[in-house]
Amino acid sequence: METKQPLGGRVLTGPFVFFLILVLIGAYFAAKRFTLGIGAVSNMNDGYPWGIWIALDVVIGTALACGGYTMALLTYAFNRGEYHPLVRPALLTSLFGYSLAGISVMIDIGRYWQAYNIILPWHSNLHSVMFEVALCIGAYCLVLWIEFAPALLEKMKADRLLKKLNRVLLIFIALGILLPTMHQSSLGTMMLMAGYKLSPLWRTAFLPLLFLLTALIIGFAVVIYESLFSSVTHRLPLETTILSKLATVTFWCVLLFMVIRIEDVNLRGYLPLAFDGSLVSNMFLLENTFLLCGLFLLMYPGNRNCPKLLFLSASCLLIGGSLYRFNTYITGFDPGNGWQYFPSVGELCITFGIVAVEILGYMWCVKRLPIISVPQTS
Amino acid sequence: MKIKRRDFLKLSAGGSLLMATLGPTAALSNTEKKALPPDAVGILYDSTLCVGCQACMVACKQANKMPLETEDVYRRWDNPQDLSSKTLNIIKRYQDGSEATKDQEQDGYAFIKRQCMHCIEPSCVSACPVSALRKDAKNGIVSYNKDACIGCRYCQIACPFNIPKFQWESTTPEIVKCQLCNHLLKEGKYAACCSACPTGASLYGPMEDLLAEAKRRLKLEPGVYANFPLNRIGPDGSNRTTSHKVGQYVQHIYGENEVGGTQNLMLAGVSFSKLGMPELPDEPFVRLADGIQYAIYKGMAYPLALLGALIYMIRKGENNGDHKDKA
Numbered sequence: 225m226e227t228k229q230p231l232g233g234r235v236l237t238g239p240f241v242f243f244l245i246l247v248l249i250g251a252y253f254a255a256k257r258f259t260l261g262i263g264a265v266s267n268m269n270d271g272y273p274w275g276i277w278i279a280l281d282v283v284i285g286t287a288l289a290c291g292g293y294t295m296a297l298l299t300y301a302f303n304r305g306e307y308h309p310l311v312r313p314a315l316l317t318s319l320f321g322y323s324l325a326g327i328s329v330m331i332d333i334g335r336y337w338q339a340y341n342i343i344l345p346w347h348s349n350l351h352s353v354m355f356e357v358a359l360c361i362g363a364y365c366l367v368l369w370i371e372f373a374p375a376l377l378e379k380m381k382a383d384r385l386l387k388k389l390n391r392v393l394l395i396f397i398a399l400g401i402l403l404p405t406m407h408q409s410s411l412g413t414m415m416l417m418a419g420y421k422l423s424p425l426w427r428t429a430f431l432p433l434l435f436l437l438t439a440l441i442i443g444f445a446v447v448i449y450e451s452l453f454s455s456v457t458h459r460l461p462l463e464t465t466i467l468s469k470l471a472t473v474t475f476w477c478v479l480l481f482m483v484i485r486i487e488d489v490n491l492r493g494y495l496p497l498a499f500d501g502s503l504v505s506n507m508f509l510l511e512n513t514f515l516l517c518g519l520f521l522l523m524y525p526g527n528r529n530c531p532k533l534l535f536l537s538a539s540c541l542l543i544g545g546s547l548y549r550f551n552t553y554i555t556g557f558d559p560g561n562g563w564q565y566f567p568s569v570g571e572l573c574i575t576f577g578i579v580a581v582e583i584l585g586y587m588w589c590v591k592r593l594p595i596i597s598v599p600q601t602s
Numbered sequence: 603m604k605i606k607r608r609d610f611l612k613l614s615a616g617g618s619l620l621m622a623t624l625g626p627t628a629a630l631s632n633t634e635k636k637a638l639p640p641d642a643v644g645i646l647y648d649s650t651l652c653v654g655c656q657a658c659m660v661a662c663k664q665a666n667k668m669p670l671e672t673e674d675v676y677r678r679w680d681n682p683q684d685l686s687s688k689t690l691n692i693i694k695r696y697q698d699g700s701e702a703t704k705d706q707e708q709d710g711y712a713f714i715k716r717q718c719m720h721c722i723e724p725s726c727v728s729a730c731p732v733s734a735l736r737k738d739a740k741n742g743i744v745s746y747n748k749d750a751c752i753g754c755r756y757c758q759i760a761c762p763f764n765i766p767k768f769q770w771e772s773t774t775p776e777i778v779k780c781q782l783c784n785h786l787l788k789e790g791k792y793a794a795c796c797s798a799c800p801t802g803a804s805l806y807g808p809m810e811d812l813l814a815e816a817k818r819r820l821k822l823e824p825g826v827y828a829n830f831p832l833n834r835i836g837p838d839g840s841n842r843t844t845s846h847k848v849g850q851y852v853q854h855i856y857g858e859n860e861v862g863g864t865q866n867l868m869l870a871g872v873s874f875s876k877l878g879m880p881e882l883p884d885e886p887f888v889r890l891a892d893g894i895q896y897a898i899y900k901g902m903a904y905p906l907a908l909l910g911a912l913i914y915m916i917r918k919g920e921n922n923g924d925h926k927d928k929a
């Protein structure tokens with residue numbers, strides 16, 4: 225018998241203080257952005273109107289937060305109850321990832337006080353990919369909070385409310401699978417609009433499908449990572465059987481991704497472009513090297529039981545998948561006319577601050593809320 | 603990165619393939635050029651007539667109350683380097699070698715005027731989530747509404763001509779771009795840059811007239827003298843003309859077909875890529891993205907079906923008692 229329990233222990237540890245400092249530095253630069261304008265802290269410009277706040281915090285951040293999505297997909301849609309112990313911790317990281325991506329967006333957009341215009345029907349532009357992404361991400365944040373509510377209610381011992389919630393939770397779990405499927409693929413569609421400004425190594429009609437697959441791959445990798453990590457740091461028995469099954473699913477996703485990815489560039493005749501030695505082409509090679517390494521490590525079923533190799537391949541997939549997304553939004557994007565972009569210190573500090581909030585929140589939650597499955601010792 | 607027509611077709615083919623797997627679509631099969639709005643107006647810029655006096659830039663700043671842009675410490679003159687949040691149009695110069703002859707690619711120089719192209723199928727309008735950028739249904743002018751804009755800057759990513767600019771230094775930033783002086787129309791006036799142009803290089807008028815005029819010019823014999831209309835043509839035209847030696851035109855009307863056509867047409871004596879204009883396919887980039895979105899989200903049928911299926915599967919799983927406690 226297993227139950228979910230708060231892990232307990234001191235909250236104010238060394239790492240906790242470290243991340244707290246990062247948060248404060250980030251807050252300083254965020255304050256600067258709101259009082260002096262985006263240009264005062266960021267190196268974004270009219271050629272590169274999107275920088276790391278979008279590419280890292282939103283495009284990669286929400287992919288890293290896809291653990292909740294992938295686990296819900298396996299557990300509920302494919303009816304694999306065995307993954308259940310992984311759902312709640314995954315949901316927690318998703319909740320933080322998405323909520324903070326939302327905050328990043330509010331820092332990034334210039335006219336944030338008018339953000340609600342998106343939901344005003346006379347303003348909404350149904351043709352806009354951005355409209356769909358914004359709406360889906362907003363809705364998904366809400367759904368995540370509702371999906372996560374049972375953990376809070378259990379803590380508060382609000383049994384009546386919990387029962388009521390459980391009755392309608394079904395719809396939210398379904399939405400929690402539908403919404404990410406929609407916006408994660410649309411994050412790819414989004415960059416199709418850039419036209420010739422996006423290098424042909426990334427610009428393809430398959431962008432939506434490839435983005436959906438990277439969301440799944442990164443989501444799976446994060447779950448593997450997370451459970452390895454928490455079992456080591458909190459000295460819990462490893463969920464290896466579940467993990468190796470998860471690794472098998474991941475393997476097939478990566479394989480599908482790689483076949484489409486390489487064949488697509490090849491059929492369009494742009495593979496030679498990958499070897500011209502430029503920064504852009506090297507980033508293409510780097511991205512695919514990481515993904516291929518992850519793929520090969522998972523190829524042998526034996527490897528899928530070994531925590532060390534699992535860790536290694538999950539890392540490769542995380543980095544490779546994130547690079548794919550980063551390259552599509554930043555490296556592969558060239559507006560021409562000599563424009564250049566490299567993030568400024570202030571810009572980076574805001575991003576680090578946001579990541580730090582995420583880690584702090586996670587650390588606090590697993591210690592104080594019933595998240596992690598602990599075998600019952602009666 | 604140049605995009606060849608062939609690549610674009612392949613790209614579209616990939617898109618169709620993807621969509622064929624997702625469902626039927628009408629959006630992409632239609633590769634014809636979209637018709638101009640009924641009362642479409644625009645600008646014909648003729649690089650061979652332009653003398654680089656920048657009268658249009660001055661007039662544009664005045665008409666739109668745009669601030670000075672200068673690196674001069676005494677702030678004595680306007681000296682923008684490119685389009686920016688302070689500069690809606692700019693005359694740029696191409697030069698090569700000894701720069702001896704005007705409108706010649708080698709050892710020559712030429713001018714180009716950059717501003718919003720008022721695309722027939724504008725990427726910026728499709729991109730904008732809150733319809734802050736709109737294309738007027740009658741005259742086709744692409745205008746901006748700051749009260750709708752959320753400042754997401756997707757229009758900047760989407761515009762193939764890098765036209766929309768953002769006020770990076772402001773705490774209440776706006777998107778800035780040429781709106782074809784639509785605020786002057788009410789007063790019976792028209793594009794300030796065209797009414798200021800002394801040589802007829804910037805010509806305002808109804809699109810049909812501008813296109814006919816551009817085609818007429820391409821047929822003129824180079825080197826002979828011909829009459830060129832000044833400022834504005836069409837029913838409300840100025841009826842003023844000026845005599846010029848006909849330039850050695852590149853036989854291409856830039857903007858006639860680029861990304862589905864634009865309401866800003868250009869003629870030049872040196873190739874447009876030398877003048878810094880991107881080489882673009884005839885099919886607008888918006889079609890592919892739009893087509894995919896349309897195929898997947900048409901009437902929300904697929905998403906709703908998927909939602910239904912998910913609810914069914916989850917309920918079934920629940921009834922089997924697989925996972926009683928959710929989340």
Ligand code: SF4
Binds near residue numbers: 744
């Ligand atoms: S040139 Fe750019 S800003 Fe102007 S209408 Fe076309 S897409 Fe929009």
Ligand code: SF4
Binds near residue numbers: 730733
């Ligand atoms: S920055 Fe403003 S005008 Fe441009 S796409 Fe975003 S909301 Fe629309």
Ligand code: SF4
Binds near residue numbers: 658661691781782783
């Ligand atoms: S039409 Fe008006 S806003 Fe546009 S470039 Fe000419 S003067 Fe400037």
